[in-house]
Amino acid sequence: MRPAAKAVSLAGVVLVIAIAARLPLSQDRQTARDVDRITNALCIVAPATPYDPSSGRAMLAPKSIPADARCPVCGMYPARFPRWAAQIVFKDGASHYVDSPVDLFVFLQNTDRNARRYALKDIALSYVTDFETGQWVESHHAFFVLGSTALGPMRVADLPAFSSRKRAETFARSRGGKVLTFTQVSPELIQSLSHNVRHRH
Known part of the structure; x- marks a missing residue:
């Protein structure tokens, strides 16, 4: 050629x-x-994990997070972040698992958007993981540290949770931050911390 x-x-x-x-x-x-x-506000959210009576656990007790469970707020896998994970248990025993305390508060503040079949009135209990011990703590009884150097699953500020004020204060002294109770975590605070408040699923 x-x-x-x-x-x-x-x-x-x-x-x-x-x-x-x-x-x-x-x-x-x-x-x-x-x-x-x-x-429109169309969101595609994974369904809650139904209660399994054969598990031997009480219906409203915290459950182990299935490896394939997706956070209904951000889509991440909460089982990959055991120190941060939280869960919402509904009155029928079904559970939604979220990857951090911030996403738990986002879920609670907008349940209708983050749960297909459930509303806020359907929630029986919610749990957070004690950042230090890994044990489940009923979220209304937990203490949260705002402004520490600990970065959550999304590599941004989050709210490490603790079962006692003493543990939370010890953590805050070593890693910085301020201790808050559940009721002190306001919607405005969550909006400032969350990248998922206006998240499109």
């Missing part, structure tokens, strides 16, 4: 590749514009 014909042939191949590469980009841009036009 002559050099001139080779050059024309090569230019044709390059043109075809350039056009083919451009098409998906145009479609991706269109898709991105279409997503921005969506104004």
Whole structure:
């Protein structure tokens, strides 16, 4: 093949590749514009894990987090973050698992958005993990540390939880922060900490 014909042939191949590469980009841009036009609050959330009577656990007791359970707030896998994990147990014994105390508060503040079949009135109990011992603690009795150097599962500030004020204060002295009770964690505080308040599932 002559050099001139080779050059024309090569230019044709390059043109075809350039056009083919451009098409998906145009479609991706269109898709991105279409997503921005969506104004409804449609969220796809994994269902709560049903209560298993054969587990031998009391219906409202905290449960081990299944490895495949997804956080209904952010989509992460709470079992991968055992020191941070929390769970919501509904009156029928079903549970939702979340990856951190902040996401627990997001869930509680907007249950209808984060749970398919449940409302706030359907929640029996919620639990957080004691950051130090790994034991489950009923969240209304836990103490949370705001502003410590500990980063949560999303590698941002979170609220490490503790079963006693003494443990929380010891942690705050060594890692910084201020101890709060459950009722002191306000919606405004959670909004400032959460990247999931306006999360699209």
